[in-house]
Amino acid sequence: MNETLLMIPGPTRVAPRVLKAMSENIVNHRSAVFGEIITETTEMMSEVFQTENQSYILTGSGTAAMEAALASVLDKGDKVLNIVGGKFGQRFMQIAEVHGAVPTELEVEWGHGVDPEDVKYILEEEDDIKAVTIVHNETSTGVTNPIEEVGKIVNDFDALYVVDTVSSLGGDDVFVDGYNIDICVTGSQKCLAAPPGMAAITLSEDAWKVVDKTPTSTYYLDMKRYRKSGSGTPPETPYTPSVSLMYAMREALYAVMEEGLESRVKRHQLAALATRNAIKAMGLELFAQPEVSSNTVTAIKMPEGVTDKELRGTMRDKYRIEMAGGQDHLKGNVFRIGHMGNITEREIITTIAALEMTLKGLELDICLGEGVAAAEEAYLID
Numbered sequence: 001m002n003e004t005l006l007m008i009p010g011p012t013r014v015a016p017r018v019l020k021a022m023s024e025n026i027v028n029h030r031s032a033v034f035g036e037i038i039t040e041t042t043e044m045m046s047e048v049f050q051t052e053n054q055s056y057i058l059t060g061s062g063t064a065a066m067e068a069a070l071a072s073v074l075d076k077g078d079k080v081l082n083i084v085g086g087k088f089g090q091r092f093m094q095i096a097e098v099h100g101a102v103p104t105e106l107e108v109e110w111g112h113g114v115d116p117e118d119v120k121y122i123l124e125e126e127d128d129i130k131a132v133t134i135v136h137n138e139t140s141t142g143v144t145n146p147i148e149e150v151g152k153i154v155n156d157f158d159a160l161y162v163v164d165t166v167s168s169l170g171g172d173d174v175f176v177d178g179y180n181i182d183i184c185v186t187g188s189q190k191c192l193a194a195p196p197g198m199a200a201i202t203l204s205e206d207a208w209k210v211v212d213k214t215p216t217s218t219y220y221l222d223m224k225r226y227r228k229s230g231s232g233t234p235p236e237t238p239y240t241p242s243v244s245l246m247y248a249m250r251e252a253l254y255a256v257m258e259e260g261l262e263s264r265v266k267r268h269q270l271a272a273l274a275t276r277n278a279i280k281a282m283g284l285e286l287f288a289q290p291e292v293s294s295n296t297v298t299a300i301k302m303p304e305g306v307t308d309k310e311l312r313g314t315m316r317d318k319y320r321i322e323m324a325g326g327q328d329h330l331k332g333n334v335f336r337i338g339h340m341g342n343i344t345e346r347e348i349i350t351t352i353a354a355l356e357m358t359l360k361g362l363e364l365d366i367c368l369g370e371g372v373a374a375a376e377e378a379y380l381i382d
């Protein structure tokens with residue numbers, strides 16, 4: 001079984017019990033049986049979001065939930081503040097533009113987190129900002145933004161707080177109610193370790209008030225339709241959902257509940273710490289600023305004299321470990337190790353060992369075992 005180890009920031013490898021759940025036959029998606037599955041899944045989803053509000057499961061990847069969020073609250077000409085420090089921050093802004101909203105971009109240098117004071121300044125200077133978007137964990141740079149601090153600021157203004165937690169929910173602290181988040185979105189295939197293809201969203205009462213006053217610019221992702229179908233007996237989705245993926249989501253969420261959110265976040269924290277310590281011990285450089293480094297993905301500067309093809313190619317072909325490259329202007333300049341979902345010390349230590357062998361093979365000045373030792377120590381000290 002020479003399976004490839006996926007060390008990418010999603011999609012992540014899925015537990016056998018989740019794959020097995022998907023092999024159950026299809027049921028009527030408008031039946032009491034399926035209604036029960038929707039109820040259980042969305043209730044667990046709200047627990048993971050740590051909110052009292054209702055959650056909804058959408059068939060579509062994480063981007064579908066990002067679009068559902070903005071298309072439901074932004075009308076043509078509405079002003080939105082987009083915090084952009086990477087690929088996914090840009091995506092939120094592009095979605096706002098497609099739906100006719102008028103973005104103000106708060107540009108953050110890639111590799112850095114947003115300064116909450118900058119958000120405050122813009123909200124004070126600009127009138128009528130209807131929503132603020134932020135990406136909690138900017139997967140393209142390995143940066144975690146201070147969503148709690150920004151939430152405190154946005155709360156003092158009349159703007160909705162819309163947060164992308166696609167690559168952090170289930171791997172880092174996200175308290176939707178505690179952080180004053182109005183709309184929170186996530187995807188199935190990152191820290192929740194379900195297969196790709198499902199997304200989840202939750203909206204606060206304030207958000208629903210805006211939804212009800214806003215002419216929607218989407219049919220398929222109209223949250224009013226999800227609310228209506230979801231509150232029926234039995235609860236349903238407006239259109240046929242991916243029944244099999246709903247089974248998988250439920251099973252993956254059972255696994256999250258069994259592990260416990262706190263332990264799960266702790267496991268991700270340790271994987272991140274072990275990875276960073278190993279990378280530094282090997283003499284490589286981290287891309288993200290240390291105070292904002294991510295729990296779920298680590299971006300590493302490409303060592304001098306080595307190409308992305310050599311580094312990731314060797315890891316893939318020789319050691320069967322898949323890592324991610326850089327995006328946009330970081331292409332070829334960084335590589336990324338995803339440590340989200342079901343990743344444990346076993347995968348981290350294997351990856352670091354293979355990386356040492358790869359770099360040694362590429363004739364870099366590497367002292368074999370130093371990275372592995374640093375990773376081991378991170379795990380043992382805890």
Ligand SMILES: *Cc1c(COP(=O)(O)O)cnc(C)c1O
Binds near residue numbers: 137
């Ligand atoms: C993966 C990801 C998304 C969504 O991407 P999809 O490919 O649509 O699932 C959105 N935001 C962040 C931060 C992500 O990492």
